[in-house]
Amino acid sequence: MRQGLWNPLPQLLPILVSAGVAVAVWAAWLGWDQHRDVHPDGSTTGPYEAWQVIGLVLTLLVLVYGAASRGHVAGAVFGTTVGLTVAASYDWSDDASGLFMVGVALVMLGSLVGTAIVSSATALAGRHGGQTRA
Template identity: 40%
Template structure:
């Protein structure tokens, strides 16, 4: 297996990092940004929303796949800051425009922390798994 991260030029990493940022923000816009309506249960009167469980699950799955793919292609030290910043920026753009109270800032901090933890975990697991596969694929030296 060829280590695709070795030998990358800074310009190539910059382009890949920018692409990762765009795709990460696109996850927010595609899955959740368009839904601003709340649902009221007629039987109980309880309100939920604005997002449905399937939207959140779809967004998370896309982010996990994107994180794994990115960690395979570029170093984890680049993936971990890019994804949380891009996703939080996209989320904040939507939230700031819809919130007159200023509480969206608290939500942005929570989104950012959640993205850092999630991206760090997925990227770390991916990097460790890749290293294990690389070690297993190398021929064992007998010392002779």
């Protein structure tokens, strides 16, 4: 019986790639917009517009679907979640109120749940998609 060293790279590579892509997608959609809009009544909104967040979500949806359809469900779920969490933490860390960690935790939980649902549905559809019924 041949015994070799366990090589974790094939299992870690999809996670690392998904995390890197998630950070890059965050930077492309949200990373460049850092100013808040001040309205005439003194209220502020932003720094992101709705179209930026929608673009981020749709882009990640395509990427998560692609990874999960190739059998990299763990990479799609955990890599994307880690990447978005790291990007949000870095992007929001200059918040003076200290509440940025609440937002980071919500990004982490939301992305974990969202990617798990999309990845599970994709894997399930792929498993049943190849079967024909008589």
